Amino acid sequence: MSSKQTKPSTRKRARKPFLSRLFGGAFRLIGKIVLRLLGLVALASAVVVLYFYMQLPPAETLLDGRERGSVAMLDRNGEIFAWRGEQGGVVRASQMSDDLINAVIATEDKRFYRHLGISPRGIVGAIRINMSEGRGPLQGHGGSTITQQVAKLVFLSDETTWRRKILEIPYALALELAYSKEEILSIYMNRAYLGASANGFEAAAQRYFGISARQVDVPQSAMLAGLLTAPSRFAPTRDLSRAQNRSQVILRLMHDQGYIDDTQYAQARNNPAVLSAEAQRRAGGYFADWVMEDGPEFLIEDSREDVEIATTFDPAIQRGAERALVSVFDDLVRDGSEAQAAIVVLSADGAVRGMVGGRAIGGAGTFNRATQALRQPGSAFKPFVYAAAIEAGMDPSDRINDAPLTINIPGSGAWSPQNYSRTYRGPITLSEALARSTNTVAVRVSEQTGREKVIQTAHEMGLDSDLTNSPALALGASETTLLDLTGAYATFLNRGRRAEPYGLTQVRLRHDGDVLLSAAPELGHRAISERTAGYVTWMMSQVIEAPYGTGNRAALGDRSVAGKSGTTDAARDAWFIGFSGDYVVGVWMGYDDNTPLTGVTGGGLPAEIWKRTMQNVHEGLPPSTLPVVVPFVPQAPPPTASVGNQGGGNQGGGQIERTIRQVDQNLGDVVEGLLRGLLGGN
Known part of the structure; x- marks a missing residue:
């Protein structure tokens, strides 16, 4: 029994060394393979790190990574009011506030001064947080050190997430070998977008x-x-x-x-x-955007240099316009209304002093309704009709029949414009027709003068958009922008010379002050005669001063002003454009989606915004006179002054009188021009 019992025990003892040797050999083999693989990985990593290390430039060259320069905009007083482009400014980390350095280290990488570029603990912790919050392991918290972030900012910004995460490690190690901690921190703190x-x-x-x-x-x-x-x-x-x-x-x-x-x-x-x-x-956001769009692209958009742009912007005028808009919407517009408004303020020569492109005050990067919105001006176009008519020989005292009118438009049929009041007054003067904003008279005057002449006059005065050659031209059926319309009105204040709106006066390099571009304003060409400008200015003063004028709400007490309201069909647009002896202000109000305004005409809320803007803009300025020419206005209409329903002007003696007036006007212009030339005037 004993001999039989020992044999199995002997075989069992004999098998143990064999299994031990078998598994031990396998583990040792695997260990050697792993060690060799790790060695190869380490060697490959060292080669990659060394390769990246050899490619790294001096740290100083990496401090400013902007693709284009910054643009600092200066107001008319020489103070910076807005930045555009990529604003920078290189300061070494060692020169920055200790509090700032500490805040960045505490926030981004508390082990920055102790690690060698990567923090395995940080990466594992970030992955754990991301997974616990239901995101992917690399979505959300990155766990990157500041050194890794520098690698991403400088070298890996275009890489995909996984590839970037892999490459961050050798790049970070290379950065730590090549640069000091202060240099790495300097690169980070000068390139981070804030x-x-x-x-x-x-x-x-x-x-x-x-x-x-x-x-x-x-x-x-x-x-x-x-x-x-x-x-x-x-x-x-x-x-x-x-x-x-x-x-x-x-x-x-x-x-x-x-x-x-x-x-x-x-x-x-x-x-x-x-x-x-x-x-x-946040002053001048809309104005700054307009200057950037309107300025020379090669200097403003494409240059890597830091430049300064001197502008016509006046921060006090801007604040006055903004206060006016906000106060009217706060006081007079129902809560929750999505109606918009825009304001432009110009000097007589066309210098833009303030611009509000919408109710989002500051408005940088948003839709600018002052320069980008094409809208119909409605009756605010009528001053150009009367300017063309007076240039053609008519007079503010001429009488035109305010009566029902029908015009047959080829291809469209009969068209019958109506007055806003739906009433008619018979023969009235041109000045009264403008003050009352009478549609039938404006159309008759346009047809009599010739639409081509009206279009030419409007273009000469600054309305550069296409104007439709149809009878509705006289009623402002063609689209324009608030800036162009306000600039065209400045021609009246500028005594007939075109006043092109401008905002940029000079571009210069910031670091050495070299002037790259000067845009000093030039006296515009003569668009209409000084007499015509004076007549129409006086007519627009009656829009505000006459008891029947549509702009009574815009009156400024002892300050002489002139202007014109405008309201389009269904009140989709409401305007008031006008000027004092110092400034031209244009106001538009409406909805972005063309929803009709409720209970609003140009002589209502837009006139109130205009008035409050004017009051703010002129605060502290003494009253100035308007360049008006006051015509002789007869008290009673002559018997031959009526016009039939199909258009036409004065008949018989009225035509002779206008011919005499035209000769007298031409002679007066010649004499006036000679006197101005002798006296050195314009």
Whole structure:
């Protein structure tokens, strides 16, 4: 029994060494393979790191990574009021505020000074957070070190997520070998995008606080560091309260990591950063956008140089226009209304002093209704009809029949314009017809003068858009922009010389002041005679002053003004354009989708916006006179002054009188021109 029992035991003992040797050999083989693979990976990684290391340029060349330069816009007083392009400004990290450096380190990479470019703990932690929040492992939190972010900003911005994540590691190691921590931090803090076209912390500190990154304090540093996560969302110019709430998170991180003590923490929490007065105003956003669109592309859009643009912008006038628009909508427009309005303020020579492109005050990057919206001017076009008629020999005292009118339009049939009041007054003067905005008279005058002459006159005065050659031309059926229409009205104030709207006066390099472009305004060509301009200016003054004028609401007391209202069919557009002896102001009101306005005409809310704008713009200025020419206006109509329903002007003696007046006017213009030439006038 004993011998039989020992045999199995012997065989069992004999098998154990064999299995042990078998599995042990396999493990050792696998271990060697793994070690060799790791060695190969390490060698390949070292080669890749060395390759990237050899490609790296000097750190100084990486500090400014903008693709194009910044544009600083100066108002008429020489002060910066807006930035466009890619705003920058290189400052080394060692020169920046310690509070700012601490805020960035606490927010982005608390182990920055201890790791060699990558943080496995940070990556694993980020993946765990992303997965727990239902996102993909690389969606959301990245766990990247500042060094990895520099690699992404400088070298890997065009790579896909997975490829970029893989390449970030050798690039980060190469960066750590090539540059000091201060150089890496300098690259990061000069290239990080921080909203509002600001690239880097120096540009952001200037943009939001009006000071250098060298000077920012704890609350300001926390707000700037808070922008790194989502610069557009947390930009204080977009939503200051949201930016302040985000900065509270950064302050807590700074406190927890020992960068600020309890007292500093409490003080910073209770006194969050606020925008500088300049940034707070966000003045001239629409104006700045217009200058960028209208300026020379090779200097403004494509240049990598930092440039300054001197402009005609007046911040005081801009604020006055903005206050006027806001106050009218607050006081007189129902809550929830989506109606829009736009304002343009010009000097007599066409210099644009203020521009409001919509109710979104500041409005940078949004639809500019002052320059981009093509709308029908309605009766605001009529001054050009009467200017053409007076140029052709008519007079403000001429009488035209206000009576029902029907015109047969080939291909369209009969067309019968009606007055807004649906009533007719018989023979009335041109000046009364304009003051009352009588449609039948405007059409008769246009047809008698000739539509081609009306179109030519309007184009000469500054309406550059296409004008439809139809009887409805006289009633403003062709589209134009508020800026062009206001500029054309400036021709009246400019005594008949065209006043092309302009905003740019000079472009120069910021770093050395070299002037690249000067655009000094030139006296425009003569579009209409000075006498015609004076007559129509007087006629438009009656729109406001006469008891029956449609612009009574725009009266400014002892200040002489002239203007014209305009309302299109179904009240889809309402306008008031007018001027004093100093400024021309144009106002448009309507809906972006052409919804009709309810209970609004040009002589109503637009005239009120115009009046309040004028009051704000002229605050502190003494009254000035208008360049009017007052005609002789007879008290009673002559018996031959009626016009039939199909158009036509005065008959018989009236035609002779107009011929005599035309000869007298031409002679007067010649004598006046000779006198002005002798006296050195215009």
